[in-house]
Amino acid sequence: MAVRYDSIVPWGRTFEEYVDMFDLEERDLEKSILGCGDGPACFNAAMHQKGKKAVSIDPIYKFTDEEIQRRIDETYLKVMQQTRENQEKFVWHNIKSVEELGEIRMSAMKAFLMDYNAGKKEERYLFAELPSLPFQDKQFDLALSSHFLFLYTDHLSLGFHIQSIDEMLRVADEIRIFPLVDMNANRSCYVDSVITRYRSLGFSAHEIQVDYEFQKGGNKMLRIYKNDNK
Numbered sequence: 140m141a142v143r144y145d146s147i148v149p150w151g152r153t154f155e156e157y158v159d160m161f162d163l164e165e166r167d168l169e170k171s172i173l174g175c176g177d178g179p180a181c182f183n184a185a186m187h188q189k190g191k192k193a194v195s196i197d198p199i200y201k202f203t204d205e206e207i208q209r210r211i212d213e214t215y216l217k218v219m220q221q222t223r224e225n226q227e228k229f230v231w232h233n234i235k236s237v238e239e240l241g242e243i244r245m246s247a248m249k250a251f252l253m254d255y256n257a258g259k260k261e262e263r264y265l266f267a268e269l270p271s272l273p274f275q276d277k278q279f280d281l282a283l284s285s286h287f288l289f290l291y292t293d294h295l296s297l298g299f300h301i302q303s304i305d306e307m308l309r310v311a312d313e314i315r316i317f318p319l320v321d322m323n324a325n326r327s328c329y330v331d332s333v334i335t336r337y338r339s340l341g342f343s344a345h346e347i348q349v350d351y352e353f354q355k356g357g358n359k360m361l362r363i364y365k366n367d368n369k
């Protein structure tokens with residue numbers, strides 16, 4: 140059975156997962172980082188606790204903490220059920236069971252919710268939607284997309300991906316996207332076109348294998364930066 144979620148769901152990963160997915164080294168964590176579509180992940184909260192700089196944008200940040208909590212509660216059982224029905228599409232190595240997955244995700248989302256109101260006041264959580272970002276050119280060192288671009292290949296066009304990546308590259312020196320597979324753990328049909336386009340525009344665009352794999356085959360991220368930046 141294919142994985143089909145009704146829409147793009149609020150579902151949040153941990154700081155450690157972000158570090159592994161994006162191969163973030165200590166020196167990367169010192170950079171100013173923009174998370175695009177961070178939703179209820181707790182990367183921003185953990186960065187803030189460590190005294191580091193992260194800003195997150197997501198359309199769900201137009202909602203209050205109570206509204207987001209309600210949406211998480213509504214989505215949770217559905218996502219867990221779909222994961223249970225599609226267990227063969229995931230690698231149960233670090234996370235051992237659907238129940239453990241639920242506990243990890245819920246604790247990440249709880250940490251996000253605890254930080255959300257303060258982070259909104261400090262403008263670390265901003266309501267915005269790709270493909271348009273409310274930032275100045277090169278305001279950030281690094282922009283990340285976790286589980287949004289490429290994952291929703293069935294819902295979002297190649298044109299949307301290109302516009303979004305252009306915009307992320309406008310506001311940041313470098314971007315990293317994870318994963319390169321879609322909801323059904325198939326390599327997104329957009330990845331090669333994206334790599335070809337940015338290489339032809341003079342960017343370095345490389346797939347990098349990382350120490351993180353939960354969706355089977357989902358262990359690569361795409362790193363794009365202007366060749367003269369590095």
Ligand SMILES: C[S@@+](CC[C@H](N)C(=O)[O-])C[C@H]1O[C@@H](n2cnc3c(N)ncnc32)[C@H](O)[C@@H]1O
Pocket residue numbers: 147148149150151152153175176177178179180196197198199267268269270284285286287
């Ligand atoms: C599956 S969640 C991933 C959350 C987080 N990045 C993580 O990996 O844990 C996808 C997120 O994309 C957000 N999203 C939906 N449309 C978006 C858009 N146009 N621009 C940016 N984010 C969007 C959703 O609100 C949701 O929070």
